[in-house]
Structure formats: C-alpha cells, structure tokens
Amino acid sequence: MAMAVKRGNAYKITVSVGYDARGKQIRHHMTWTPDEGMTPKQIEKELERQKILFEEDCRNSKVAAGNMKFETFAEQWFREYAEAKLKTRSIDRYRQYTARVYKAIGHLRMDRITTRTIQKLILNLSEDGVNERTGGKLSPRTVKEYIGFVSGIFEYAMKQGVVKENPCKYATLPSIPHKELDCFTLEEAQRFLDLLEDEPLMWKVFFYLAIYGGFRRGELFGLEWQDIEFDTGMITIRRISSYTKARGIFTDTPKTNGSCRSLKLPQAVISLLRQYQVHQTEERLKLGAKWTDTGRLFVTWDGKLKQPGSAIKWLEQFCKRTGMRQVNIHSFRHLNASLLINSGTDIKTVSSALGHTQVSTTLNIYAHTFAAAQAKAADAIADTLTIGRKQVVGLER
Numbered sequence: 001m002a003m004a005v006k007r008g009n010a011y012k013i014t015v016s017v018g019y020d021a022r023g024k025q026i027r028h029h030m031t032w033t034p035d036e037g038m039t040p041k042q043i044e045k046e047l048e049r050q051k052i053l054f055e056e057d058c059r060n061s062k063v064a065a066g067n068m069k070f071e072t073f074a075e076q077w078f079r080e081y082a083e084a085k086l087k088t089r090s091i092d093r094y095r096q097y098t099a100r101v102y103k104a105i106g107h108l109r110m111d112r113i114t115t116r117t118i119q120k121l122i123l124n125l126s127e128d129g130v131n132e133r134t135g136g137k138l139s140p141r142t143v144k145e146y147i148g149f150v151s152g153i154f155e156y157a158m159k160q161g162v163v164k165e166n167p168c169k170y171a172t173l174p175s176i177p178h179k180e181l182d183c184f185t186l187e188e189a190q191r192f193l194d195l196l197e198d199e200p201l202m203w204k205v206f207f208y209l210a211i212y213g214g215f216r217r218g219e220l221f222g223l224e225w226q227d228i229e230f231d232t233g234m235i236t237i238r239r240i241s242s243y244t245k246a247r248g249i250f251t252d253t254p255k256t257n258g259s260c261r262s263l264k265l266p267q268a269v270i271s272l273l274r275q276y277q278v279h280q281t282e283e284r285l286k287l288g289a290k291w292t293d294t295g296r297l298f299v300t301w302d303g304k305l306k307q308p309g310s311a312i313k314w315l316e317q318f319c320k321r322t323g324m325r326q327v328n329i330h331s332f333r334h335l336n337a338s339l340l341i342n343s344g345t346d347i348k349t350v351s352s353a354l355g356h357t358q359v360s361t362t363l364n365i366y367a368h369t370f371a372a373a374q375a376k377a378a379d380a381i382a383d384t385l386t387i388g389r390k391q392v393v394g395l396e397r
Helices: 040-059 062-066 070-085 088-105 115-125 140-159 186-196 201-213 217-222 267-290 310-322 330-342 347-354 359-365 367-384 389-396
Strands: 003-007 010-019 025-032 234-236 240-244 248-252 262-264
Touching: 003 040, 010 040, 025 040, 070 088, 070 140, 088 115, 088 140, 088 240, 088 248, 115 140, 186 201, 201 217, 201 267, 201 310, 201 330, 217 240, 217 310, 330 347, 330 367, 347 359, 359 367
Parallel strands: none
Antiparallel strands: 003 010, 010 025, 234 262, 240 248
C-alpha cells in the first residue's frame, strides 16, 4: 500500500514492491505538490488518487524501468532492438556516438531526462573543440544524427512503457545549410570517361557501372557475375559489400527493400562487362589454386573480397594524376540521377532506378535538379509557342 508523508508544501509518496535478491525491501518514491488554491478537502482527495496511480505504475514495473539510467537502458536497446533490426554499419555508427552521449546523459534516470536536458546536449555537441579530429564543432548534420540516436532509444522506451514521452520531440536542432550536390558536369563526365580508357580494366568497369547504373559503392562491390544477364543487359542488385574495423569485409542486405532492383544498361556497358569477365577468367586460370573464387566482379589480385574503401583511394589518386576535379564516389550516383532528370525521365522511374523506397526521398535530394529541368522545359515551350502574337503584330503596324 502506498504511504504519503508531508514535507513542507509537498507530499512524499512511497510504495514497496517486495524484496530484492539480498532480502532488501524495494521502495519507489515520488513527490507530489498540490496546486495553489486547493482546499484541504481537495488536497486529501487528489493525494489519494496520486497514491493509487503511483502504486499501479509501480506494480506494472513502469516506475522501476523509469528509474533505470540512460546508459543501462541504451545497452538494453542495442541488445533487444538494434541487433535485430538495424544493419551492422548503423550499429557501429551508433556505438561511436555512445562515448559523448553517455558522458552527457548516461548517468541520468530515463524518467528525469527532459527536453531541456536534450537541448543542453545539443548545445554541448555544437561547441568548439568537441570534434577531436578537427578541433572545431560537430556539423549540424552530425548533431542531428546524435539526437536521432537518442530519440530512437526513447521511442523504444515509450513502446516498452518505460517513459511516457520522448524528450527529443520538442528539442530545437541546428539548421542544416543547403548544399548543392557535387558531381561532374557533362563535359567533365565525358573527359573522365575518355581518361578511363588508359586505366586498369577493373576500375574502368567499376566507374562505367557507377555512372550508367547509379549504383551505390557497396552495391557495386557486392555484385556477382550471376547478377548479370548478358543476353538482356539486365543487372540485379541483391546484396552489398561493407566494411567495419571490428568485422572486416562482410556481405549484407541492400540498404532498403527498394534497393533490391534490376536495371537495363546500355549494350556498350554490357560489352565491357563481357571483356572484363574474360580478363578475370584468364587471371583465375593463371593463378590456379591460389585463386579464391568469390564470384564477385571487383576482387583483389587473387580473387578475394576487395575493401570497398579501395575505390575512394583509387579515385583520389586518379584525380591527382590527371588533373580532374576531385569528387567522391557518391557523386557518380548524383551524376546518374541528374542525367536521367535532365533527359525528361519521370520522377517515379528515377526513384526506382536509384533504389529509393519512397519518391519523396528522390524529390528531397534532387529538388533543385528537377526545378532546373522544369525551367528548361518551360523555356522550350515558350520557344515553340509565341505568346501575344496579335499584340506584337499590332505594335508593328
């Protein structure tokens, strides 16, 4: 039964819920303060109601869980939710976030963390010196990812009945400045393809697929020869190759359900793939037993899985050697999308080709590109149809 003791203007309510393994009585406490202007009779009635509600919460273990420190519950979230639902790379990224988050709020009880607490965390993450690598601030996008991590834990806590609301919901996040998508112009892309003619066949094939297919880096390294239908020109994405320091190179499922897709590529690209397959077969026969047969397109000299980060290093060196403007691997995906959009391809087809689950994702990322393409289309109509011909003729007379 709940007990209440008056302390000043407030009441301390205590509920006993049994004994722990050492025989010590388990008690939970809460403080209730009457509103100003309440009569003694109203206070007495409301106090009894608060005692009953608190005791029910304790019996349902909600208060016990709410007493749990954030770090303790976060580790529970990793075990119960993240490991079952999230991809390895996402879990590894969130693990990197725990150092700063646990230091700031890990010692606090779940039910004592408020929106104000989260706001202070945001301010702390946005301060100079937080980024050990640069000595500066964390970017607004990174701060948002940190709070997204914390918010996800609280969303799970709400479903488990540990807390009643998510304190991250009403926190104010820093604005993320708009950044233009960086990719080669049409002229730069053509020069890039021309320069690839003198490069190793493997990298030539890799970047042809990146440009003409718009595939993600992990999707490219996950491609196997069985994914290519040479007769139809179709390439199917079924898996990705990924890397973490803890696990090394490993195979995972594509980013989303929409990422599992089939695309028809130009015959010139398929012909290049045939040439590359013959080349790889010749290398395999030369090495004999030394060759590790993984079935992948992009492998090391002896057939083993290739580290996805190797493409970044090769591209950096290539740009330095040739004087090409430095871009990242993902820029070729943006180039593919831009070429599709400017060619008049509808938004749904573009979204499907890129492997986006929702069309809104494509629109959000390429809003400026679509707007520019639409403006060109409007100009084309204006060039075809003359507006106000009679008025113009009248003035000429």
